[in-house]
Amino acid sequence: MIYFDNAATSFPKPPCTLEAMVAFQKEVGGSPGRSGHRVSITAGQCIYEAREAISRLFNVPDPLRIVFTKNATESLNMALLGILKPGEHVITSGLEHNSVMRPLRFLENRGVRLTIIPTSPAGKLEPLAVKEAICPKTRMVVMTHASNVLGVKMPVGEVGEVLRPYPHVLFLVDAAQTAGSLPIDVRDMNIDLLAFTGHKSLFGPQGTGGLYIREGLEDEIDPLMRGGTGSRSEWEEQPAFMPDKFESGTPNTVGIAGLRAGVEFVLEESVDKIRKREEGLLEKFLVGLEELGDGVRLYGPRKKEDRIPVVSFNLPHLLPSAVAQMLDERWGIMCRPGLHCAPAAHLTAGTFPQGTVRFSFGYFNTDEEVEIALRALKEIINGRS
Amino acid sequence: MGDLEKSYNVVLFLSVSHAIRAEKLLKACGIDCKLIPVPRHLSSDCGLCLRFPAGRANEVEKALRGILKDYTICEL
Numbered sequence: 001m002i003y004f005d006n007a008a009t010s011f012p013k014p015p016c017t018l019e020a021m022v023a024f025q026k027e028v029g030g031s032p033g034r035s036g037h038r039v040s041i042t043a044g045q046c047i048y049e050a051r052e053a054i055s056r057l058f059n060v061p062d063p064l065r066i067v068f069t070k071n072a073t074e075s076l077n078m079a080l081l082g083i084l085k086p087g088e089h090v091i092t093s094g095l096e097h098n099s100v101m102r103p104l105r106f107l108e109n110r111g112v113r114l115t116i117i118p119t120s121p122a123g124k125l126e127p128l129a130v131k132e133a134i135c136p137k138t139r140m141v142v143m144t145h146a147s148n149v150l151g152v153k154m155p156v157g158e159v160g161e162v163l164r165p166y167p168h169v170l171f172l173v174d175a176a177q178t179a180g181s182l183p184i185d186v187r188d189m190n191i192d193l194l195a196f197t198g199h200k201s202l203f204g205p206q207g208t209g210g211l212y213i214r215e216g217l218e219d220e221i222d223p224l225m226r227g228g229t230g231s232r233s234e235w236e237e238q239p240a241f242m243p244d245k246f247e248s249g250t251p252n253t254v255g256i257a258g259l260r261a262g263v264e265f266v267l268e269e270s271v272d273k274i275r276k277r278e279e280g281l282l283e284k285f286l287v288g289l290e291e292l293g294d295g296v297r298l299y300g301p302r303k304k305e306d307r308i309p310v311v312s313f314n315l316p317h318l319l320p321s322a323v324a325q326m327l328d329e330r331w332g333i334m335c336r337p338g339l340h341c342a343p344a345a346h347l348t349a350g351t352f353p354q355g356t357v358r359f360s361f362g363y364f365n366t367d368e369e370v371e372i373a374l375r376a377l378k379e380i381i382n383g384r385s
Numbered sequence: 386m387g388d389l390e391k392s393y394n395v396v397l398f399l400s401v402s403h404a405i406r407a408e409k410l411l412k413a414c415g416i417d418c419k420l421i422p423v424p425r426h427l428s429s430d431c432g433l434c435l436r437f438p439a440g441r442a443n444e445v446e447k448a449l450r451g452i453l454k455d456y457t458i459c460e461l
Binding site: 032033035036041044045047048051063064229230231232233234239241243244 | 399400401402403405406409420421422423430432433455
């Protein structure tokens with residue numbers, strides 16, 4: 001099997017992820033923060049060390065600024081629904097995933113004003129267009145760090161700079177496709193809220209994710225849920241402090257144990273080494289795709305420097321779903337056809353509603369797998385003509 | 386001398402995550418400490434507090450000040 005669907009979830013995971021989960025469930029298994037006995041304490045320490053590892057990766061000064069969630073979607077909902085109020089204005093890009101667009105459309109129906117900054121068909125966004133859209137009611141700019149459809153890197157650092165003179169405008173970044181495979185420095189990039197998933201380039205299991213919340217901002221966010229936190233049990237009001245305010249109910253400790261091991265793997269290998277490896281696979285595929293001839297349509301930027309290893313394309317006269325099915329059945333290649341939960345990005349690229357075939361490479365893919373896939377695509381095209 | 390005969394103080398925190406962070410900070414300063422359930426006579430909270438040898442309260446205060454907020458040092 002050749003797995004080219006790492007933008008949906010990374011596979012395989014490094015062995016340390018699974019080992020940490022098995023070790024936690026076999027040898028610890030306690031509920032963190034709920035009791036004073038040693039396995040409860042060890043569970044709490046495991047979660048704290050996961051916060052520390054993530055803080056190191058994103059240059060977060062205080063590990064208690066990291067809130068754990070079940071995925072990036074929950075983190076984005078927490079930030080969007082928890083902050084934006086009727087009458088306020090929010091700015092986003094034309095490339096967003098439905099994890100951003102659906103909460104924003106919901107809020108729009110409740111009186112939040114939405115501005116969508118268009119990009120070029122290849123996904124280029126002009127940071128100054130964000131500045132021009134700011135008005136006195138603007139409360140937030142939310143944008144993805146890289147498109148899950150076009151693979152284009154978004155100018156997060158530049159937008160962060162543009163927003164520096166506007167401290168009342170919060171900057172929320174969706175790092176679902178980039179956390180672990182592109183450098184992220186929340187201080188340097190002026191990010192107030194960073195939503196990330198655990199199960200893609202951080203190599204944790206599904207069901208893990210988180211939200212970084214800048215110091216002091218917790219007072220401005222209503223939690224999505226309220227409930228038991230293990231702290232201040234005598235109060236029937238939700239605690240107001242980090243991270244408990246946003247972490248009600250027993251967490252996914254076994255998952256977070258795996259996530260911690262995955263993040264430590266990333267730190268040990270280094271983001272730079274992971275990025276270079278993935279860039280090598282990307283370049284090989286882009287060159288090979290171009291050699292397949294004019295009939296192959298590539299979407300997004302042409303240069304690898306402008307991309308993450310997510311490539312959307314279409315073959316001449318073939319539906320994306322048909323191509324994906326042939327790749328799976330005849331070559332054992334797993335990829336994703338369709339709209340990728342991001343209709344806005346497909347409207348930008350002009351591929352709505354039929355969508356594209358999407359290959360997304362990961363750290364554990366090989367050059368040989370890319371070569372097999374290119375040969376398979378050539379055979380599909382030749383069989384068709 | 387066993388634990389029961391020694392004299393200890395404790396630090397109470399807002400939450401277990403804070404207590405775990407404080408344990409790391411104190412251990413990094415060479416202060417012997419242990420996470421224990423919050424004694425009922427100090428608080429009705431069901432979480433953890435950090436026990437340390439009495440007499441090192443100044444060092445504990447120095448290690449935590451400015452990093453963690455809303456903690457309380459108590460005698461046991």
